[in-house]
Amino acid sequence: MHQQPIRYTFGGDEHLFAEVSESMSLPAFFRSLGMVKAIEKENISGILDICLANASFQVRFNPDEILPNDLLAIVKSLESSSLQEGQLxxxxxxxxxxxxxxxxxxxxxxxxxxxxxxxxxxxxxxxxxxxxxxxxxxxxxxxxxxxxxxxxxxxxxxxxxxxxxxxxxxxxxxxxxxxxxxxxxxxxxxxxxxxxxxxxxxxxxxxxxxxxxxxxxxxxxxxxxxxxxxxxxxxxxxxxxxxxxxxxxxxxxxxxxxxxxxxxxxxxxxxxxxxxxxxxxxxxxxxxxxxxx
The missing domain is CATH 2.40.100.10 (Cyclophilin-like)
Incomplete structure (x- = not known):
């Protein structure tokens, strides 16, 4: 199944927002869930919280511990390795x-x-x-x-x-x-x-x-x-x-x-x-x- 690219935007100095899909669907939810689990597994220093939503997720981080663009690069690198088995x-x-x-x-x-x-x-x-x-x-x-x-x-x-x-x-x-x-x-x-x-x-x-x-x-x-x-x-x-x-x-x-x-x-x-x-x-x-x- 073809997956559209995840769209990333920064919210202020402390948030990275990832839009997996413009509309809610179970595949979009599972892709978001897989990304959240992959990020949590990395135990990245500076991440304060990760919030899962309908077809997106948001990462709250401390910019004094990790630079925004460094965090973005790490998260993007996890797209291909995140959980995709579709079981919950x-x-x-x-x-x-x-x-x-x-x-x-x-x-x-x-x-x-x-x-x-x-x-x-x-x-x-x-x-x-x-x-x-x-x-x-x-x-x-x-x-x-x-x-x-x-x-x-x-x-x-x-x-x-x-x-x-x-x-x-x-x-x-x-x-x-x-x-x-x-x-x-x-x-x-x-x-x-x-x-x-x-x-x-x-x-x-x-x-x-x-x-x-x-x-x-x-x-x-x-x-x-x-x-x-x-x-x-x-x-x-x-x-x-x-x-x-x-x-x-x-x-x-x-x-x-x-x-x-x-x-x-x-x-x-x-x-x-x-x-x-x-x-x-x-x-x-x-x-x-x-x-x-």
């Missing part, structure tokens, strides 16, 4: 979602003056512009295919997710015309072709489709699946959304408050070549792994 030790995660919940509905109604279509809800708008008959059909499309976490950031613990479907069936919606000043915690959002889960309450511009009862960021680390890290998601996670009703949501919230709630996860080795060869069968196999006891 990861996990599949089931996230329960109450679609069309009352809290995001109340919020979106407060901000209709900032929306493209003030006369419909966010989900009604998204369903219409994506060619779905109604919101039920939209929910089926949204939850019917797994999502790939390509980066975590913007605010603590927020995952950006790319739906694992062909481009023709990709859900795409614009962000609000101007951002809201409020978004409920654990809102399921979508902007462009990316989905996300708002880890904390705050401002936001993504369309809102529902909420999950599952905390994904907690500095107190009260739940068992957050003991290892206060941030749950990692780049490379594969997410399956499970629609739930209000009774199920309320019961899960009780379990969260008691410290008993947990998320269904399964370890998984994702193989890019096998996925690209037969995406539908590979996704089916992945979901069967999730529900193996």
């Amino acid at each position: 030790d990861t996990r599949i995660v089931e996230i329960p979602v109450l679609y069309n919940d009352p809290w995001t509905y109340e919020t979106l109604m407060r901000f209709r003056d900032r929306h493209q279509d003030p006369d419909s809800t966010d989900m009604e708008y998204a369903a219409r512009i994506n060619g779905h008959a109604d919101t039920e059909a939209f929910i089926k499309a949204h939850s019917g295919s797994p999502w790939f976490v390509s980066m975590v950031g913007f605010v603590s613990g927020l995952p950006f997710m790319f739906q694992m479907v062909d481009q023709e069936h990709q859900i795409e919606v614009p962000k609000y015309l101007s951002p809201r000043t409020d978004t409920p915690k654990q809102t399921l959002g979508h902007g462009g072709c990316f989905g996300c889960i708002y880890s904390v309450r705050g401002a936001g511009g993504y369309q809102m489709f529902g909420v999950t009862p599952a905390p994904i960021y907690d500095p107190e680390q009260a739940l068992s699946y957050l003991k290892e890290s206060m941030v749950f998601f990692r780049a490379g996670d594969i997410v399956k959304f499970k629609p739930i009703n209000r009774d199920e949501y309320d019961q899960m919230l009780i379990e969260v408050e008691k410290g008993l709630f947990t998320l269904k996860t399964q370890p998984f080795v994702f193989d890019l070549a096998t996925y690209l060869a037969n995406p539908d069968q590979y996704k089916k196999d992945m979901m069967e792994v999730l529900y193996v006891d």
Whole structure:
């Protein structure tokens, strides 16, 4: 497969930005991941941090320890030797979602003056512009295919997710015309072709489709699946959304408050070549792994 050249630019005195691709794709993500791992393996003096993104990465460095052009030369030299095997030790995660919940509905109604279509809800708008008959059909499309976490950031613990479907069936919606000043915690959002889960309450511009009862960021680390890290998601996670009703949501919230709630996860080795060869069968196999006891 032909790979386009990586585009490098400097940001200020301390950052080297590498654009692997102009658009998000799993091959672009894996190439970015391979470069990050190759740079980390070199243990280059002067590098302070490396941040992986959807189809790019950024290196923060100390210019007093390594000259910018010297760092650029080293990073460029790693392009041919970086990890390219396309395999990733990861996990599949089931996230329960109450679609069309009352809290995001109340919020979106407060901000209709900032929306493209003030006369419909966010989900009604998204369903219409994506060619779905109604919101039920939209929910089926949204939850019917797994999502790939390509980066975590913007605010603590927020995952950006790319739906694992062909481009023709990709859900795409614009962000609000101007951002809201409020978004409920654990809102399921979508902007462009990316989905996300708002880890904390705050401002936001993504369309809102529902909420999950599952905390994904907690500095107190009260739940068992957050003991290892206060941030749950990692780049490379594969997410399956499970629609739930209000009774199920309320019961899960009780379990969260008691410290008993947990998320269904399964370890998984994702193989890019096998996925690209037969995406539908590979996704089916992945979901069967999730529900193996």
